[in-house]
Each structure stands twice: as structure tokens, then as C-alpha cells.
């Protein structure tokens with residue numbers, strides 16, 4: 001089949017790998033000018049480990065495994081550790097069933113594994129699509145006629161929307177995002193910090209009620225992470241100054257730990273990544289010849305720590321079901337959904353517990369969380385930050 005995938009993130013690349021490996025002719029269209037390599041480490045958990053194993057990528061992924069959680073801790077306002085941060089464990093995962101990997105490494109691993117049957121076209125996006133039975137244009141069977149931003153057009157047997165939480169394909173086929181988006185009351189921001197002077201080998205997170213700021217070092221990058229509770233924020237995603245203002249306003253007046261320095265880094269940064277912790281909840285992930293995979297269909301929010309795993313299992317199940325069901329894409333889509341839905345339900349249910357553990361809302365909640373961390377440690381932590 002001739003298959004179009006919108007989005008070259010984890011879900012899009014994994015789906016391209018899996019569909020291309022089964023002999024389909026796959027075009028991936030990515031609206032950025034290159035693969036997007038930003039992001040903190042992501043987790044591959046549970047059955048997603050089996051999915052990458054069956055893709056033949058597990059050994060390479062294991063080689064690139066990080067152990068950030070083991071070198072992370074919460075610190076108080078003076079930089080004194082109050083408890084270990086099992087960052088990958090915010091929803092209670094078993095460490096043995098969890099591989100932490102830099103998002104960039106996973107993206108590049110998947111991209112390197114693409115077969116010759118896959119082409120990626122950057123700086124383009126689906127503008128409109130029409131799913132038809134072919135009678136209008138004299139073709140033999142059904143297909144999806146697609147117009148792209150670049151002015152190109154194409155006809156595909158299937159279209160896979162793998163274009164993330166703010167999916168353009170979903171908007172075109174299923175309607176406006178607001179109908180499916182469930183905001184979890186948290187925003188997050190990432191900004192690259194210059195040099196390696198920040199963390200001294202220890203990744204640190206400091207909370208004030210309803211907010212956290214952290215510094216993480218991996219490979220040759222140091223990144224500041226901000227998370228804060230807030231209702232939906234209306235801003236232009238392309239406006240860097242507007243994104244900076246959101247972070248600066250959220251932390252205005254906070255002077256503990258290194259937060260003033262981190263806010264200076266926000267002011268000076270050429271760019272930063274800001275988004276909400278939101279879930280996408282759709283009753284069905286397919287319509288006609290169009291199907292959604294990954295955050296586009298069922299974003300669980302980063303607080304669940306499971307978005308990447310869902311993207312990987314989803315890509316795998318979709319390709320397997322299309323292989324099993326031949327030309328019957330409707331049955332294949334239904335079976336893909338039936339296999340994937342339990343993972344999505346569980347991941348989405350776990351996100352709020354992750355939020356309450358990472359972002360206690362009040363001073364009392366924060367004190368209780370920290371007391372629990374101290375008790376779990378069983379003794380004062382030896383690690384001292386250099387703030």
C-alpha cells in the first residue's frame with residue numbers, strides 16, 4: 001500500500017519503520033525542517049520494550065540507556081537534598097521494566113532503522129484531505145486525496161496521523177482539539193542552559209507549592225525544566241517572547257534555590273519549549289482510511305511517563321494488524337484499537353498521581369511529600385548540591 005504518515009516523531013518514525021519493513025511504500029511528511037531532537041529523556045516501559053525488541057532495536061536502545069533517575073534528587077531552598085527522585089518512576093513503574101533514553105537518541109535510532117521503502121519530506125504538512133471511493137476521479141478503489149502546504153498533492157491508500165498532541169490530521173478529520181483535549185492543570189517548559197557548570201553531576205529539582213524547577217545534565221547538554229500548575233493558557237506557540245513570559249510570570253517572586261538564575265537563563269535563551277500537560281481522549285482513533293497513532297490519538301500527558309511507550313506499541317500493533325488483515329483496513333484499525341486501548345486507559349489514569357507527586361499544590365502537601373521521601377530514604381541523603 002501507499003501510506004502517508006504525518007509527523008516524524010517517535011510514533012511516526014516507529015510506524016514508518018514497521019510499515020516500511022512490511023513492504024509498504026511510505027511517505028512521512030514532517031512540518032519541521034529537520035528531525036526534532038529536543039526533549040528530556042523519555043521512558044520505554046513494559047510491553048513497549050517488547051515492541052522495540054521485535055523491531056530489532058532493543059540492543060541499540062539498551063546501549064544508549066541513561067540512569068538519570070538514579071542521580072536525581074529533590075532539594076530544599078538551600079540546595080540540601082530531601083529525597084531521591086525516581087523521575088522515571090513518577091507513576092510507580094518497576095525499574096527493571098523501564099529503559100530511560102534521551103529522546104534525541106530514540107528519534108535517531110528509529111530514523112536510522114528506516115528501510116528504503118520510506119521517504120521523509122521535511123518542511124511540509126497536510127493542508128487538506130479527502131477520503132473517497134475513487135468514483136470522482138476514475139480510480140479503481142478508495143483512497144485519500146491529500147493537498148500539502150507546499151502545493152504538492154498525492155493519493156494514498158491510508159493516512160496515519162502521527163503528528164503529536166496538537167495533530168493537524170486529527171483536526172482535519174476528527175474536528176477541533178478542544179473537543180478532545182483534557183487539560184491536567186499543569187504546564188511545563190524546557191530551556192537549554194549554557195555550559196556544564198550547573199548541576200555538578202547531580203540532577204536537582206526544587207519545589208515551591210504548585211511549581212518546580214530542575215536542572216538536568218545528560219551527555220553534553222544541561223537543561224532547565226519548569227513545571228507549574230495553571231489553567232489553560234492561550235498563547236501563540238510560535239511566539240518565543242510569549243512563551244518566555246508564561247514561565248517568568250509563573251515563577252515571579254520565587255527566590256529560593258537557583259530559581260532567579262534559571263529565570264535569567266529563560267530571559268537569555270534564543271528559544272524554549274512550552275506546552276501543557278494534556279491528554280487527548282477520543283472514542284475512536286480511526287475514520288475511513290485515516291488512523292491516529294501516538295500523542296495525536298491518545299496523548300497521556302508527560303506526567304504519566306508513558307507517551308513514548310504508547311507511541312511504540314501503537315505503531316507496532318497498527319503494522320501487525322494491517323499485515324494480518326490485508327486490504328481490510330477497517331478490521332485492521334479496529335483490532336489495532338482493541339489491542340492498544342487498555343495501555344492507553346491505564347497510562348491516562350496514572351497521570352494525575354504523577355502530577356500530585358511532582359507538584360504538591362500546597363505547603364502542607366509539599367511537606368508531606370518530602371517527609372515521605374525522607375522516610376523512604378531511611379537516612380539523611382549524603383548528596384549535597386553546589387548551589
Ligand SMILES: Cc1cc2nc3c(=O)[nH]c(=O)nc-3n(C[C@H](O)[C@H](O)[C@H](O)COP(=O)(O)OP(=O)(O)OC[C@H]3O[C@@H](n4cnc5c(N)ncnc54)[C@H](O)[C@@H]3O)c2cc1C
Nearest residue numbers: 007009010011031039040125163164168294295302307308
Ligand atoms: C520537540 C519535542 C520535545 C519533546 N520533549 C519531551 C520531553 O522532554 N519529555 C516528554 O515526556 N515528552 C516530550 N515530547 C513528547 C514525546 O516525544 C511524545 O509524548 C511521545 O514520544 C509520543 O510521540 P509522538 O510521535 O506521538 O509525538 P511527538 O514526539 O510530539 O512527535 C510529533 C511529530 O509531529 C510533528 N508535527 C506536528 N504537527 C505537524 C503537522 N501538522 N504536520 C507534520 N508534522 C507535524 C512534530 O514536529 C513532531 O516531529 C517532545 C516532543 C517534541 C516534538
